Amino acid sequence: MDLTPNDDQIALVSATADWCRDHMAIEDARSRSDDLWQQIDAMGWTAMTGPEMELDHATEALAFAELGRFLAPVALLSSAVAARWESRQGRIALAVTEGNMLRVLDGSDASTALGVVDRRAMLFDLPAPLSARSSLDPTVTVACFDEPLSAHAIADARAALHLQLVAAAFAVGCADAARDMAAGYAVIREQFERPIGWFQAIKHMCADMAVRAAVARSQLYYAACALDSGADEAAFHVAAAKRLADQAALENSRANIQVHGGIGMTDEALPHLCLKRAHLLQFVVPAERSALLVIA
Amino acid sequence: MDIGFSPDEARFREECREWLNANVPSEKRPINAAEAIEFDKAWQRQLFDAGWAGINWPREYGGRGLSIVQQVIWLEEYAKAHAPWIGANFVGINHGGPTLILNASEEQKAWHLPRILKGESIWCQGFSEPGAGSDLAGIRTHGRIEGDELIVNGSKIWTSFAHVADWQELVLRTEEGSRRHAGLSWVICDMHTPGISVRPIRKMSGQTEFAEVFYDDVRIPLANVVGGLGNGWKVAMSTLSFERGTGFIADQVKQSQEIEELIATARANGTIADDRIADDLAQMRAEVAAVRAMTYRNISEVMRTGQPGPEASVIRLFTSELGQRLERMAVRLKGAAMLDFRYGDDDDVSDYLRGFAATIAGGSAQIQRDIIGERLLGLPKSR
Ligand SMILES: Cc1cc2nc3c(=O)[nH]c(=O)nc-3n(C[C@H](O)[C@H](O)[C@H](O)COP(=O)(O)OP(=O)(O)OC[C@H]3O[C@@H](n4cnc5c(N)ncnc54)[C@H](O)[C@@H]3O)c2cc1C
Numbered sequence A: 001m002d003l004t005p006n007d008d009q010i011a012l013v014s015a016t017a018d019w020c021r022d023h024m025a026i027e028d029a030r031s032r033s034d035d036l037w038q039q040i041d042a043m044g045w046t047a048m049t050g051p052e053m054e055l056d057h058a059t060e061a062l063a064f065a066e067l068g069r070f071l072a073p074v075a076l077l078s079s080a081v082a083a084r085w086e087s088r089q090g091r092i093a094l095a096v097t098e099g100n101m102l103r104v105l106d107g108s109d110a111s112t113a114l115g116v117v118d119r120r121a122m123l124f125d126l127p128a129p130l131s132a133r134s135s136l137d138p139t140v141t142v143a144c145f146d147e148p149l150s151a152h153a154i155a156d157a158r159a160a161l162h163l164q165l166v167a168a169a170f171a172v173g174c175a176d177a178a179r180d181m182a183a184g185y186a187v188i189r190e191q192f193e194r195p196i197g198w199f200q201a202i203k204h205m206c207a208d209m210a211v212r213a214a215v216a217r218s219q220l221y222y223a224a225c226a227l228d229s230g231a232d233e234a235a236f237h238v239a240a241a242k243r244l245a246d247q248a249a250l251e252n253s254r255a256n257i258q259v260h261g262g263i264g265m266t267d268e269a270l271p272h273l274c275l276k277r278a279h280l281l282q283f284v285v286p287a288e289r290s291a292l293l294v295i296a
Numbered sequence B: 001m002d003i004g005f006s007p008d009e010a011r012f013r014e015e016c017r018e019w020l021n022a023n024v025p026s027e028k029r030p031i032n033a034a035e036a037i038e039f040d041k042a043w044q045r046q047l048f049d050a051g052w053a054g055i056n057w058p059r060e061y062g063g064r065g066l067s068i069v070q071q072v073i074w075l076e077e078y079a080k081a082h083a084p085w086i087g088a089n090f091v092g093i094n095h096g097g098p099t100l101i102l103n104a105s106e107e108q109k110a111w112h113l114p115r116i117l118k119g120e121s122i123w124c125q126g127f128s129e130p131g132a133g134s135d136l137a138g139i140r141t142h143g144r145i146e147g148d149e150l151i152v153n154g155s156k157i158w159t160s161f162a163h164v165a166d167w168q169e170l171v172l173r174t175e176e177g178s179r180r181h182a183g184l185s186w187v188i189c190d191m192h193t194p195g196i197s198v199r200p201i202r203k204m205s206g207q208t209e210f211a212e213v214f215y216d217d218v219r220i221p222l223a224n225v226v227g228g229l230g231n232g233w234k235v236a237m238s239t240l241s242f243e244r245g246t247g248f249i250a251d252q253v254k255q256s257q258e259i260e261e262l263i264a265t266a267r268a269n270g271t272i273a274d275d276r277i278a279d280d281l282a283q284m285r286a287e288v289a290a291v292r293a294m295t296y297r298n299i300s301e302v303m304r305t306g307q308p309g310p311e312a313s314v315i316r317l318f319t320s321e322l323g324q325r326l327e328r329m330a331v332r333l334k335g336a337a338m339l340d341f342r343y344g345d346d347d348d349v350s351d352y353l354r355g356f357a358a359t360i361a362g363g364s365a366q367i368q369r370d371i372i373g374e375r376l377l378g379l380p381k382s383r
Helices: A007-023 A026-031 A036-043 A057-069 A075-086 A158-188 A200-228 A234-265 A271-282 A289-293 B007-023 B033-049 B068-080 B087-103 B106-117 B232-245 B249-268 B275-305 B312-340 B348-359 B365-376
Strands: A093-098 A101-105 A112-117 A120-125 A141-145 A151-153 B123-126 B142-146 B149-160 B167-173 B184-190 B196-201 B210-221
Touching: A007 A036, A007 A057, A026 A271, A057 A075, A057 A158, A057 A200, A075 A093, A075 A112, A075 A120, A075 A158, A112 A158, A120 A158, A158 A200, A158 A234, A158 A271, A200 A234, A200 B275, A200 B312, A200 B365, A234 A271, A234 A289, A234 B275, A289 B275, B007 B068, B033 B087, B068 B249, B068 B275, B087 B106, B087 B123, B087 B167, B087 B232, B123 B149, B142 B167, B149 B167, B149 B184, B167 B232, B184 B210, B184 B232, B232 B312, B249 B275, B249 B312, B275 B312, B312 B348, B312 B365
Parallel strands: A093 A112, B123 B167
Antiparallel strands: A093 A101, A101 A141, A112 A120, A120 A151, B142 B149, B149 B210, B167 B184, B196 B210
16 A cells, blocks of 8 residues: 555656646636647647556546646546547547536537536537637636537446546645645735734634645545546545545635735736636536445 | 555454454443553553554564554554554553654663553653643743752643553753753653652543642652753654654544444434435545545655655644544434433543544644644744
């Protein structure tokens, strides 16, 4: 048993973070270049989960947490799942369903969307052209359908868990980003002649952010390993990871805005980007209570 | 990364399970302090004789010399088998012994460690004072050097098991006029020395498990100083790192057991039909899984680098608060039957009342948050 990342994993994580910092900084999240997807593709992050790559979920979760930290395009999630289980290449949009309504996120240039319905991963055929508009998350477009789209289910039941896992990884990254933004600001912003991070009311909020992020991240690693090992309780562990990661992302994002004060709720500042991303991820294969209470 | 156990570890787990199933006492640990101590000592002796004491302690001091992974496997099986709480042996086994292993002289180790493992000497921790709780550096109990002895005067409080202990980790001021962290020493104090008097204190849960200790010209040989005169702060910090870092692994693994029992109770008495209860249980089951993942990660870190990672403080804080949520749930599922509690009962209600300690003792939740903010996130020091 060993739950520390190995050297290869550490190298991949730091390479991913370096690239993201240079090419996908959060500061530029609202005006990302049109060819960002091509760049991501060229770097291999879209193909990395293809069956021939034999990438384990543990390594994948680590890489996706880094990508999530930079609020990477959400179509990476659906594309990763389609690549692994259907050998699909290129951009696959992310589908979110609620009742009869289907929302396609990041759908431009995509002919297919992937989402989970009743614990099954489904591929939806998209009409062209897609009439997409801006969404709550400024980095993401949305197209709404209230009529059913033609679709087929992915045969392997693990595909749905896979989407839940990578979405949890994105949420862990988002929780990390909010924590680091808050701690960073608490060191430089001064009031009453000292950094606001000196005040325990702020320090303890930041500490709670660190706890939530660390708790979610540990469960994420464990869930990824459980999925790799084909353990019976993998579904429970992935659901637990998603529940804790969503909570960490949302609560950390909210706390981050509070730590920033007035500037924290402006469009110009960055904190709202984490909050909005956290809300989006909440709707991607949410953890069901029944999956968490399942008898071991 | 790998969550599997090796064939050797799996075999070890099997051995633990078999022995525990055959040997866990069927009677409960008595609640009366005098009987409880006899029970704790006898059980510890039984563990020692069968080779289950000090699984990851060095062989030369009576331990098994196995890894911390095996120690965790043992604790997991221990919790599953409903084996007794470690009780009065907590201090000696979880942080007194480990502090000695790291800091004490060969002579001190050779004498004390085997006795701790055999349950022959009960230890207590004399750190907190009436005027120095969270602010440990504010302690005033002092020892004047006279020949080869310290003459100790002052008092300690909240000392768990002081009234039944044979030895104490005593931190005191040995340099006159010294302030704060300087001039302190960590000494082995024989609790049977003349001049020591102990006033037991009852908790709101009914148990008498801690005490106030008074020192009136108590003579302690200088040979009992651990880690050198004046180095008490450093040695005390290593004690706290054991207490906070690995001392609570037993609590962490026990939570996995507790949540399953709560869910079973809620199913059996129908309260799971209440959506809020069902959701809180689901939430805690996810949280307990995460604590287990963090514990495994932490011990992987210990295996790799020899010490717990900086996240040990996160686990400690999260586990203590989660433990309280579990205890609160247990009394919530009881309903008005909670009102039938009276002193002397040893049940979910006394666990709930006693559980308030988790966020006070061994560094309060507020102090843990300071540590996380300052050491993990780099925020400015408030104190
Ligand atoms: C069941 C139990 C067993 C114990 N066993 C032992 C033992 O065996 N040996 C031993 O030496 N001690 C023991 N203790 C003592 C324990 O270590 C102290 O209670 C603890 O350190 C807190 O000190 P205090 O009680 O004086 O509270 P205080 O330090 O007075 O704290 C009171 C409140 O103020 C808060 N506070 C204090 N300082 C700060 C700060 N800087 N910022 C924010 N908030 C702050 C605290 O968090 C707390 O909420 C035990 C305590 C309990 C409850």
